[in-house]
Amino acid sequence: MKLALMVCVLTLMIGGVRAGEASGLTSGNEFLRQCSGLMQAVDGGARDPETLMRGTMCTGYMTAFSEMALMLPESMKTFCIPEDASLLQTVRVAIKFLSQRPELLNKAVLPGLIVGFTVAWPCKK
Secondary structure (H helix, E strand, C coil): CHHHHHHHHHHHHHHCHHHHHHHCCCEHHHHHHHHHHHHHHHCCCCCCHHHHHHHHHHHHHHHHHHHHHHHCCHHHCCECCCCCCCHHHHHHHHHHHHHCCHHHCCCEHHHHHHHHHHHHCECCC
16 A cells, blocks of 8 residues: 555656646756745745745645655665654755755756755665
């Protein structure tokens, strides 16, 4: 059951490019734009509807990404998000990693997030 759910989530995240295009989360640049909206709202900045909507898109994407990571079999895991890490911490890790690597910004965001999380939170074997 978990394997079937994991396959569905991975298919939607990796294969759902058209859905990602609609949400604006296909590239590192778009991810930063969306997630910067979330951080502005959290840090007490912008409260306009567009910024809040961008933040909502980021929240959904990062929630799905984190849940997908939890469902991977141990043999496939390259990163392990700490149990006590909040959603906002995962967003901050992603923003920091992508912001420091401009060569990733015009590429698909998912591989960049995987690399970033592997650097930040490698699994202890």
